[in-house]
Amino acid sequence: MKLPLLPACLLGGSAAFASSLQKPLSNGLSADTRPVHIPSAATGGSPGYRDALLSLHKQLIEISSVSGNENAVGTFLVEYLTERNFHAQLEFIPPSSNSSSSTSSVDADDAKPRFNVLAWPGAKRNPDPKLLVSSHIDTVPPFIPYSSSDPEPNADTVISGRGSVDAKAAVAAQVIAVLELLEAQKVKGKDVMLLFVVGEEVDGDGMRYFSATLDELEPPPRFEAAIFGEPTEGKLACGHKGLVGCEVYARGHAGHSGYPWLGKSATEVLMRGLVKVLDTDLGSSERFGNTTVNIGRIEGGVAANVIPEKAHADIVLRVAIGPQDGSESGGQIVKERLWETLKSVDDEAFEMNCHNIYGAVDCDCEVSGFENITVNYGTDVPNLKGNHTRYLYGPGSILVAHGPDEAIKVKELEQAVEDYKKLVLHVLGN
Numbered sequence: 235m236k237l238p239l240l241p242a243c244l245l246g247g248s249a250a251f252a253s254s255l256q257k258p259l260s261n262g263l264s265a266d267t268r269p270v271h272i273p274s275a276a277t278g279g280s281p282g283y284r285d286a287l288l289s290l291h292k293q294l295i296e297i298s299s300v301s302g303n304e305n306a307v308g309t310f311l312v313e314y315l316t317e318r319n320f321h322a323q324l325e326f327i328p329p330s331s332n333s334s335s336s337t338s339s340v341d342a343d344d345a346k347p348r349f350n351v352l353a354w355p356g357a358k359r360n361p362d363p364k365l366l367v368s369s370h371i372d373t374v375p376p377f378i379p380y381s382s383s384d385p386e387p388n389a390d391t392v393i394s395g396r397g398s399v400d401a402k403a404a405v406a407a408q409v410i411a412v413l414e415l416l417e418a419q420k421v422k423g424k425d426v427m428l429l430f431v432v433g434e435e436v437d438g439d440g441m442r443y444f445s446a447t448l449d450e451l452e453p454p455p456r457f458e459a460a461i462f463g464e465p466t467e468g469k470l471a472c473g474h475k476g477l478v479g480c481e482v483y484a485r486g487h488a489g490h491s492g493y494p495w496l497g498k499s500a501t502e503v504l505m506r507g508l509v510k511v512l513d514t515d516l517g518s519s520e521r522f523g524n525t526t527v528n529i530g531r532i533e534g535g536v537a538a539n540v541i542p543e544k545a546h547a548d549i550v551l552r553v554a555i556g557p558q559d560g561s562e563s564g565g566q567i568v569k570e571r572l573w574e575t576l577k578s579v580d581d582e583a584f585e586m587n588c589h590n591i592y593g594a595v596d597c598d599c600e601v602s603g604f605e606n607i608t609v610n611y612g613t614d615v616p617n618l619k620g621n622h623t624r625y626l627y628g629p630g631s632i633l634v635a636h637g638p639d640e641a642i643k644v645k646e647l648e649q650a651v652e653d654y655k656k657l658v659l660h661v662l663g664n
Contacts, residue, residue, distance in 0.1 A: 498541070526554075
């Protein structure tokens, strides 16, 4: 049977009494964004690209693209870019790596092929573009339709809908920024490549596949830098926490609930282990604060009057220590500490299976004109391997992403266009 939420007496009561280990340091996200500075807005007007930006943003949101069901939005992007003199290449994700499709509402037999969209200005790709501009086109469920607070949009108009922030805001702003720079001849088409990937919200299979098959592209591109689009409140992220995802299994001995001392409750063992994990410092750092634990799901037992023989939990740990990769990565260290903590509760009952293991991720944030931030969520940054400079930036707040009230203001989208321009010009030295 599925268990209810853990009782307050086991978890320390309400959120007000949560373990201090689970609370962020002062580098956490705020609900406010920095003031926007768009030159044309200062004169009471709007940027010349507003209509194009809002139209693209709207069309992206109106297409449902829950992870595993990204075909339609990918097809739209290909048509949009090719109509604007880009060459688009579809990189199909093999069915064998389609783990993201398990989150989709589409039956496996009816699912359409999934693909990344790789695009560059003109017909011929430069073998060594200096910059990759990337974000993801999948969203978390459920689909929420597009809506706007004003029939005639202005800077303070609020746009809502699934993906309005994470990350279709970044996709729209990146595309418009690159188009603006190309039209103004401030960058050369041979220096920039766009990449919009699937599956980031589940396991990053789109970016991981792109990274693994780079050498198979003709010719293989080599990037000096990559800009990743995620909601960072319009600030340049200096990095983000790492990740460890685990299934924790507990085994007991079944029996009659009237005689609990004659059996061993796997559910009880599991709960005691998880509470100790929550109260243990699994790793902290000055930049990223504390490693935190989310107990996403618990299941166990077969009936209320049977001592549970089996129980398991799905948990995600946000890793606050580095390094990112290697056998001694922050992720591996946290995984080992998690295992030792569970074994200290019961040396025989637990088994554990962990995946997506990496430590805290560093990004370049030394760019003039940008405020800095660190974030707690994961991105595709670590999934693209290579010796390139990494920038993480995007409009909107993660505090509303994934929720029913996901929304962004027009001025945040417009500021993102300006900021992506600055980042592109910074990377290309223009």
